[in-house]
Amino acid sequence: xxxxxxxxxxxxxxxxxxxxxxxxxxxxxxxxxxxxxxxxxxxxxxxxxxxxxxxxxxxxxxxxxxxxxxxxxxxxxxxxxxxxxxxxxxxxxxxxxxxxxxxxxxxxxxxxxxxxxxxxxxxxxxxxxxxxxxxxxxxxxxxxxxxxxxxxxxxxxxxxxxxxxxxxxxxxxxxxxxxxxxxxxxxxxxxxxxxxxxxxxxxxxxxxxxxxxxxxxxxxxxxxxxxxxxxxxxxxxxxxxxxxxxxxxxxxxxxxxxxxxxxxxxxxxxxxxxxxxxxxxxxxxxxxxxxxxxxxxxxxxxxxxxxxxxxxxxxxxxxxxxxxxxxxxxxxxxxxxxxxxxxxxxxxxxxxxxxxxxxxxxxxxxxxxxxxxxxxxxxxxxxxxxxxxxxxxxxxxxxxxxxxxxxxxxxxxxxxxxxxxxxxxxxxxxxxxxxxxxxxxxxxxxxxxxxxxxxxxxxxxxxxxxxxxxxxxxxxxxxxxxxxxxxxxxxxxxxxxxxxxxxxxxxxxxxxxxxxxxxxxxxxxxxxxxxxxxxxxxxxxxxxxx
Amino acid sequence: xxxxxxxxxxxxxxxxxxxxxxxxxxxxxxxxxxxxxxxxxxxxxxxxxxxxxxxxxxxxxxxxxxxxxxxxxxxxxxxxxxxxxxxxxxxxxxxxxxxxxxxxxxxxxxxxxxxxxxxxxxxxxxxxxxxxxxxxxx
Numbered sequence: 070x071x072x073x074x075x076x077x078x079x080x081x082x083x084x085x086x087x088x089x090x091x092x093x094x095x096x097x098x099x100x101x102x103x104x105x106x107x108x109x110x111x112x113x114x115x116x117x118x119x120x121x122x123x124x125x126x127x128x129x130x131x132x133x134x135x136x137x138x139x140x141x142x143x144x145x146x147x148x149x150x151x152x153x154x155x156x157x158x159x160x161x162x163x164x165x166x167x168x169x170x171x172x173x174x175x176x177x178x179x180x181x182x183x184x185x186x187x188x189x190x191x192x193x194x195x196x197x198x199x200x201x202x203x204x205x206x207x208x209x210x211x212x213x214x215x216x217x218x219x220x221x222x223x224x225x226x227x228x229x230x231x232x233x234x235x236x237x238x239x240x241x242x243x244x245x246x247x248x249x250x251x252x253x254x255x256x257x258x259x260x261x262x263x264x265x266x267x268x269x270x271x272x273x274x275x276x277x278x279x280x281x282x283x284x285x286x287x288x289x290x291x292x293x294x295x296x297x298x299x300x301x302x303x304x305x306x307x308x309x310x311x312x313x314x315x316x317x318x319x320x321x322x323x324x325x326x327x328x329x330x331x332x333x334x335x336x337x338x339x340x341x342x343x344x345x346x347x348x349x350x351x352x353x354x355x356x357x358x359x360x361x362x363x364x365x366x367x368x369x370x371x372x373x374x375x376x377x378x379x380x381x382x383x384x385x386x387x388x389x390x391x392x393x394x395x396x397x398x399x400x401x402x403x404x405x406x407x408x409x410x411x412x413x414x415x416x417x418x419x420x421x422x423x424x425x426x427x428x429x430x431x432x433x434x435x436x437x438x439x440x441x442x443x444x445x446x447x448x449x450x451x452x453x454x455x456x457x458x459x460x461x462x463x464x465x466x467x468x469x470x471x472x473x474x475x476x477x478x479x480x481x482x483x484x485x486x487x488x489x490x491x492x493x494x495x496x497x498x499x500x501x502x503x504x505x506x507x508x509x510x511x512x513x514x515x516x517x518x519x520x521x522x523x524x525x526x527x528x529x530x531x532x533x534x535x536x537x538x539x540x541x542x543x544x545x546x547x548x549x550x551x552x553x554x555x556x557x558x559x560x561x562x563x564x565x566x567x568x569x570x571x572x573x574x575x576x577x578x579x580x581x582x583x584x585x586x587x588x589x590x591x592x593x594x595x596x597x598x599x600x601x602x603x604x605x606x607x608x609x610x611x612x613x614x615x
Numbered sequence: 616x617x618x619x620x621x622x623x624x625x626x627x628x629x630x631x632x633x634x635x636x637x638x639x640x641x642x643x644x645x646x647x648x649x650x651x652x653x654x655x656x657x658x659x660x661x662x663x664x665x666x667x668x669x670x671x672x673x674x675x676x677x678x679x680x681x682x683x684x685x686x687x688x689x690x691x692x693x694x695x696x697x698x699x700x701x702x703x704x705x706x707x708x709x710x711x712x713x714x715x716x717x718x719x720x721x722x723x724x725x726x727x728x729x730x731x732x733x734x735x736x737x738x739x740x741x742x743x744x745x746x747x748x749x750x751x752x753x
Contacts, residue, residue, distance in 0.1 A: 408623070412622040412623070419629065
């Protein structure tokens with residue numbers, strides 16, 4: 070009996086070695102393997118052994134054969150002791166033994182082999198133990214025994230089948246749960262991977278989850294944060310009242326806003342906070358997922374920018390004020406200076422008229438000088454005023470047709486030519502972008518200069534054209550073959566009231582070129598001049614293209 | 616003529632002399648005097664009656680300035696008819712707008728150049744005193 074039991078145990082273990090219906094046993098591993106998981110010796114676990122994938126079908130057939138084979142074997146093994154016992158005149162043991170074999174088969178191998186076992190057991194019983202012995206005839210006296218055998222076996226088989234089914238379902242459920250848990254832990258670990266601050270609190274504001282990002286931002290480790298009220302822990306300051314926010318939040322399930330918190334070390338942070346509402350199965354609010362982004366830096370910088378902007382606007386207001394002051398000053402200077410000037414000129418002339426007879430030549434000459442000086446002062450004041458106006462006036466930038474503008478400037482300047490025959494060479498000029506009135510002044514000044522300084526020439530030639538610019542601006546030049554200038558003094562050329570020629574040689578206040586430079590600079594361009602004494606001069610200026 | 620600068624007054628009178636108009640010019644030195652003259656008050660209480668044929672008004676005057684004088688004149692029933700010529704060194708847009716809004720008859724900017732100034736005065740004098748028919752009662 071013991072031998073057969075141990076035999077059966079061996080059978081069990083061998084079967085499990087090949088088994089395919091015992092997944093629950095998978096975790097059972099021999100103790101030494103558990104202790105040394107990295108043990109180099111590859112021990113077979115009691116669980117599944119991975120076969121080579123080839124010949125799967127053959128394998129399956131083999132398995133089936135094995136199962137039924139074992140069924141038969143178990144019957145045989147039950148039979149042997151039964152026969153033995155029979156020999157030793159121990160009766161009534163054979164039926165239980167056969168039942169045992171069938172039960173064993175049903176439990177371990179399933180309904181199919183169990184059926185085979187039942188059949189074989191019945192046959193054996195009939196043959197070996199039911200009179201007449203050693204024959205397959207069935208007497209009425211044996212029928213109850215056989216019926217009991219079969220029904221009992223069937224019952225065991227059914228139990229076994231149920232057990233299998235439950236086992237299968239449990240295993241399935243467990244696998245599913247395992248997968249879910251694995252997924253959840255993965256998600257949780259993902260939430261923990263991010264540096265974004267995420268925490269979850271329930272409807273009583275108690276924190277239930279606190280990720281690594283939250284630890285980093287607030288300085289509270291999860292162990293300390295979980296279980297506490299988030300409002301108390303972080304000393305939350307909300308932008309609106311909690312009632313307003315709750316109303317919106319519970320309705321839409323979302324809320325976004327800027328919130329102030331206090332870190333573990335006591336410092337304040339401002340965060341951009343997003344709340345998401347999770348509802349349970351009854352659609353009642355269950356938990357709030359809060360995601361926060363630290364915007365303290367951004368807010369600080371915004372403050373800085375605001376401060377800088379304020380300063381800027383203050384400065385620009387101050388600048389405007391000072392500009393206005395300058396304007397008033399320039400205006401009053403010009404007007405207040407003009408009145409006495411007018412009187413000087415007026416009374417000097419009256420004096421001239423009334424006492425020219427009484428004045429000698431010297432006296433008359435002095436008279437003339439006084440008058441001329443007064444007049445010159447008037448011109449200077451006018452020029453200065455015009456020059457300052459250039460700086461103060463608003464530029465009105467539009468596309469300007471330089472060809473047309475040149476024609477206008479020419480007609481104005483023609484008056485100064487006094488009928489001289491000037492060889493004009495006018496090339497085609499493109500359209501540029503700038504203030505029409507100011508650019509007109511530039512052309513008038515340059516042309517009138519050219520006319521003036523070509524006076525000593527017998528064959529004056531003045532050329533106006535376009536030189537190579539770049540992609541953004543074009544260069545215009547005015548060239549004459551007049552008095553020219555020494556390149557040594559080119560830097561002084563555009564200075565205010567700077568003149569390179571004597572007043573008796575060429576009249577002028579020396580403000581024409583300064584005005585040109587000022588205007589061109591206001592357009593963002595450049596001026597340049599080249600000259601050779603007594604050969605001529607060329608003046609270049611650049612203006613933006615359209 | 617309402618003008619505070621004595622030299623401008625002298626130049627103007629000298630210019631008008633050419634047309635023998637200088638004697639007919641009453642010169643007042645500021646806005647208050649001008650109003651006193653027109654309303655027969657203060658030192659002008661006993662002046663001979665009649666409105667001037669034209670009033671040459673400078674805008675930059677001490678005490679009551681030119682625009683205020685203009686406003687009061689144009690508001691007064693009896694003085695409204697007096698032709699007013701603003702003669703000023705200012706050619707600011709706002710002064711032009713204000714003057715014309717108040718109903719000035721002419722706005723002349725004092726030329727900076729002496730000759731032009733004298734010519735302007737002469738032409739003004741000739742026009743208003745000779746060519747233009749003054750309002751009745753002047």
